[in-house]
Amino acid sequence: MIVFELICADRHRFEGWFASAGDFEGQKARGLLSCPICSDSSIEKLLTAKIGRPEAEPSRENAQLPVARATRPRNLHEAIDYILLNTENVGEDFPAEARRIHHREVPQRNIRGVATGEETQELLEEGIAVMPLPIPPHKDWH
Numbered sequence: 001m002i003v004f005e006l007i008c009a010d011r012h013r014f015e016g017w018f019a020s021a022g023d024f025e026g027q028k029a030r031g032l033l034s035c036p037i038c039s040d041s042s043i044e045k046l047l048t049a050k051i052g053r054p055e056a057e058p059s060r061e062n063a064q065l066p067v068a069r070a071t072r073p074r075n076l077h078e079a080i081d082y083i084l085l086n087t088e089n090v091g092e093d094f095p096a097e098a099r100r101i102h103h104r105e106v107p108q109r110n111i112r113g114v115a116t117g118e119e120t121q122e123l124l125e126e127g128i129a130v131m132p133l134p135i136p137p138h139k140d141w142h
Helices: 021-027 076-085 091-102 118-124
Strands: 001-006 013-018 043-045
Touching: 013 021, 043 091, 091 118
Parallel strands: none
Antiparallel strands: 001 013, 001 043
């Protein structure tokens, strides 16, 4: 079983359990998925952390968030959704992964995760640009 965090066109977030990624795609293609809140059938997967090596290294122009070209979020929920859809969650590995990216030990990519105030301060002192994000726990979204 695999769990995906899903989102509908009205920006309601919820989890879905599937036998595989292909099972999700198949159910979506057959119109079997719908939002449990509003019944919308325009369902997308939110970005999740990828384990293992990526198939291809991202190009330098795609490595940065396209903030200048993106539609400006109208509210906090849209801003958070944009961040979640355009970053990789590295969890508690955030400080170490931010350092690896900064020192070009791994490919450049947009990440998010967890860091203490002290870890955040250390990253900033090392010249690594980080920004605390006020993303509430998933249960607070409905």
